[in-house]
Amino acid sequence: MEILRVEGVNKSFGGLRALNDVNFSVEEGTVQAIIGPNGAGKSTFLNCLIGRLVPDTGSVMFGDISLTGMKPYEINQIGISRVFQTPEIFGDLTLMENIMIPALAKRDGEFKLHAFADVGKDTEVRDKALHMLEDVGLVEKKDMVADSLSRGDKRRLELAMCLSQDPKLLLLDEPTAGMSRADTNNTIDLLKRIGDRGITKVVIEHDMHVVFSLADKVTVLAQGAIIAEGKPEDIKGDPRVQEAYLGGAHL
């Protein structure tokens, strides 16, 4: 079943055409990778999905809900979470708080004046947060301030924040960029484990190692347009892709 369907999306900035008639769909429960050279429009594309940017034309359907005109928090509330290229976390809050906030958002909705509840006694949310931190291996740092984490840990924290919401669709923007090989492998393992929970994922990635170890399907974006789509092994051999993306070099 299709969980996400993008049809005829165009987006221009001034004279620059960032997205050119993009048609794209994701099957529920699969991992779809988007690859492409720098400036191909990958991040713009994700921004159109989460309401940060509004497409000039075209439609984005999540299940049978149209995302057009929805606010970012509304889009999140219906089940789409995103991990950013540079980690977007609550830098001066503790790790626990970082996870509890999305967990609360999931449970209580976009706004609730729970001004007299005690956050420390909300065992449901706390347990969930602890569990998530365990999952990403940060539980012993739970009372540290998020800004004091290493870059890799910050990414894992952000991932845990998104996962705590049990999203239907998880968007990952270069989840391993700037990580060491070991960290990258850890992250791949982690992402694979999430796969077991049946969360659909769209991953933007440069690292082919990551792409090929995770993705069920790969979409190649170049100059704002989709130039190829298919299984990882097919894409690997596609000469158009190699031309556009890899500058002719062989993988």
Place this chain on the structure above:
Amino acid sequence: MFGLNKKDTSLFFLVLLLVVLAPFLLNPFPEGSELAQFNAGYPDLMQRFLIFGIFAIGFNILFGLTGYLSFGHAAFLGVGSYAGVWMMKLLTMNVIPAIFMSVVFAGLFSLLVGYISLRRSGIYFSILTLAFAQMSFSLAYSVLTPITNGETGLQLALDDPRILGVSSENGAIPAANFFGIPMRESFELSMGGWLFTFNAGYYLCAVVMMIAFYVAIRIFRSPFGMMLRAVKSNQQRMNFTGLNSRPYTLAAFVISGMYAGLAGGLMVAMDPLAGAERMQWTASGEVVLMTILGGAGTLIGPVLGAGFIKYCENIFSKINDNILYDWFAALPQGLADFLVFVIHPFIGKGWHLTLGIMFMLIVIFLPGGIMEGVERIGRLFKRKSSKDENSTARPKAAPAE
């Protein structure tokens, strides 16, 4: 206790103790000694400490938690004051309806201002709030004179209706009271050279302030409070996490506006006059300074900041050269002259200078405000008692403490 964790409970009781015993603590010097000049234990100033403490606690809920720097909160205090005096003019001299209406009107006004101003953030938000407050001040001072009595300030008159009370008692305006207990009523305790004053109004303020403080603690520890800190930390992430930051900030704005109104209501309950100057931008600036000086985002810091500024204003401004000569009476004339000459610029009419220098010193050396100073001293103390204990859980003071 009361749904507070152990640490907060002890903080709450510590503050309670300080407030209850303030008439003793603020009068440490025997009556008649030269240092009695520094005593602050008289009703008006003690009431002011608490009232501005409430104002600052409320402001801190907005600024300390969400980081939205409002430069117009004095307007809510002013609106609250006017509403309070009008209640006393029209209804009764019992302070409860006055305080209640102060909170309601300030809440409504802050809802309006907040709804518009929160469409912008950062300095644009600050300027919007400043603009609203300055407009309120200018209008209250001039064209709204029929409602506000302009420059003089709204005050009670002998011919006010007071439909639930009396217009006048023996040719005098009846006193503001709490179900019959006049706010001005005091009783005095003289012990040795010391004199302590216990004032009914002060203890009413104390009760209100402890409630306000308790509510603030609950807010700080609530999911709502956490969301507000999330606004300050990363509003972007908040939005992509499914949270609508606007109602959160608006709620915080209105709550802090109501705190300001509460302070305004208490002010007129203690002293039934509402002057337009309390809406001026300098008054808004004052509460900003109180909060930052004390330590923005800390529970008790803003109260300390409020106390600090009000102390400077009321104590330093009253020292004059004569008093200085009294202090130095024991010294040789030449030395006394010299000391008076040196200190003269900083006292009496120079109290602004002292305040300005204090601001600078605190911001330069204690970026976290007075609370950071307290913490540093505390840490020094701790290190001495247990050297090997190192708690690196939180490298920087977490904002909620």
Place this chain on the structure above:
Amino acid sequence: MDAILLQILNGLDKGSAYALIALGLTLIFGTLGVVNFAHGALFMIGAFCAVTLSRLLSLSFVTIDETQKDFLGNPLKVETPYVEAWFGPETGAAIIDWSVPLAILFSIPIMALVGLLMERGLIKYFYKRPHADQILVTFGLAIVLQEIIKYFFGANPIPTPAPDVFAGSLDFGAMLGMDPNIIIYPYWRIVYFLFAAVIIGAVFAFLQFTTFGMVVRAGMADRSTVGLLGINIDKRFTVMFALAAVVAGLAGVMYAPINSPNYHMGMDFLVLSFVVVVVGGMGSLPGAVLAGFLLGILESFASMAQVVALLPGINQIIIYLVAIVILLTRPRGLMGRKGVMES
């Protein structure tokens, strides 16, 4: 019609003061990222440079005139300024008369020094601190500066007249063939407007056409990148701070004859100039100038009796009202860039 013309002239004049202060304020903000609440105090110090110079020039020696009595019945002490003794009464009087224009020269080194001391001594430690801390420390500094001035000069305004040749007014109406005395405008205010235009032009030219200015503009756009180029941007920023102080100071010197300087004139202008800067758009120099003139002219129009009769109190709130409308319709002010001061 003539009334409107006159109010435009008034607006331009008021606008030039706003624009000059806002220009310096936004220069400091744009380059250093510092919200300087002491900027009004710099304007005030400038005005007091004029006062000081006129006092220095009229330093006098005392002779006792036995024929006249003072208020206590003692022989009157007659004060004669040294300059009059040195250069003869006429030249001496002329020098004193010209003290405000002379103060321009006098104030430049003083203001540059004040700016330099402020930046090196205090502000530079606050580049990385939150804006709230910057506001607090500069506000404290403003209070201290103004109290120092008050200590030496008192709280009353001090009359600081322009040279006699600028007394009186230019009759525009007569020049345009209208009846005399319909549209007249004081010479000194015309001088003030022209002076402001020259200063604003000079600052823009400096930033536009010198390499120094180019680097600073680049720094305003993206500080870290310029730093990466190996250019010592900090030193240039210090110079910019001094420059902003000089601009504010000159605005103050020339303003002294229009309104007698007093110690709190800086605070009076501070809030308004902040509104001007924000309405113009934080960090935008043309925005600051544009907003300065816009608000000056609107304020003048709102003061017209006909307008006030229609909307009582409008003259008190017009600036704030305009600020609110502009900020709600143009989120970053008239010419603001995205992302400045929004977090």
Place this chain on the structure above:
Amino acid sequence: MSLIRKPLNRRSILRAGALGGSALAMPTIFTSRAWSAGYLNEPTGATVTLGFNVPQTGPYADEGADELRAYQLAVEHLNGEGDGGMLNTFSSKALKGNGILGKKVEYVTGDTQTKSDAARASAKSMIEKDGAIMITGGSSSGVAVAVQALCQEAGVIFMAGLTHSNDTTGKDKKANGFRHFFNSYMSGAALAPVLKNAYGDDRKAYHLTADYNWGYTTEQAVRESTESLGWETVETVKTPLAATDFSAYITPVLQSDADVLVLNHYGGNMVNSLTNAVQFGLRDKQVNGKNFEIIVPLYSRLMAKGAGENVKGIFGSTNWHWSLQDEGSKAFVQSFGQKYGFPPSQAAHTTYVQALLYADACERAGTFNPCGVVEALEGFEFDGLGNGKTLYRAEDHQCFKDVLVVKGKENPSSAFDLLEIVEVTPAAQVTYPPDHPQFAGGALGTCNPGA
């Protein structure tokens, strides 16, 4: 109805320092009832404390400083130090130079900041903390009215400083409050005949009025008295208190066919509006075949100093001026000038006189009890304090005395010699019935001794 304070004075304990032994070690509890017989802050020691509440910061700080100088001088004279000043010329001889009722006069000072709130806070601290029995001072009507109301509630006497609005002894009058300074009505009444002589009875006046209470009453007073001469009021425009540049208000004057501009401004407002008006060449103008003139209803020397050359030839009124040649004024100028090196301002004069009048009333009443003092002051007639024969009217606690019409001096001989007296308008001419419409509303109420 009580603002209780123990009837012990701080200073008195200090002087009796040795008392701190076992006698005082026992806690004593005073309750409100225990002291209901007396009155608030009753001085029982060897001294009595007065509260001098003047602007020490803000735009009127210089005026406040001058008031404070005058108070210090008054305290000296009351305590028998110095040359005695006006005590020697005062028609009442109750004061003997041994303090008040034999108690040495001490004082505390505070800062009103020219804000109602701050002034009340400061006054309250004097009453509650320092045990002041009387509060005096201030340099604006808003503050005077606010502090007067506080003193009424608390139960101490308020002797107003410089306050010129009709309201202080009009709709906001209080039994415990007294004003020596003149008021807007008196300015108008005194100025009108002089203006008629100087400028004729066919004039068109344009008013610029500071947009707050004092401005309103002054505008009304000047309007009514000039209109009764036959002058026409062309336009009245309110200017914001915060205004510094008045050009936008001055230029429309050029457009109107007014030939007189009345500046109902005080302090910095007046300095700036007058300076602006002169800059715009209003005084060089000819309208309707007459010279354009400017009038400043309330003058003060300190303001004249701020406006510099621009005051030359401009009419206004003032409560008192140091160049007066009566014995009282001469004595005051002499002792003030000796002590401080320059002549006193009218603010200094009125506050000095108020301090003396209060002390004298206590002596005559034989008590510090506010109700006794009120009784002694009401209807009190005196002379020798610089304004000729003066009456403290019982109905509204306003002093009625001669009012000075002054003009900016063309050739000042010194930095203080800025105004010249044109006419001393006799008291009878500025007296009005207590129910005059400009003073309508309000009631004195009854005196409050505070206990």
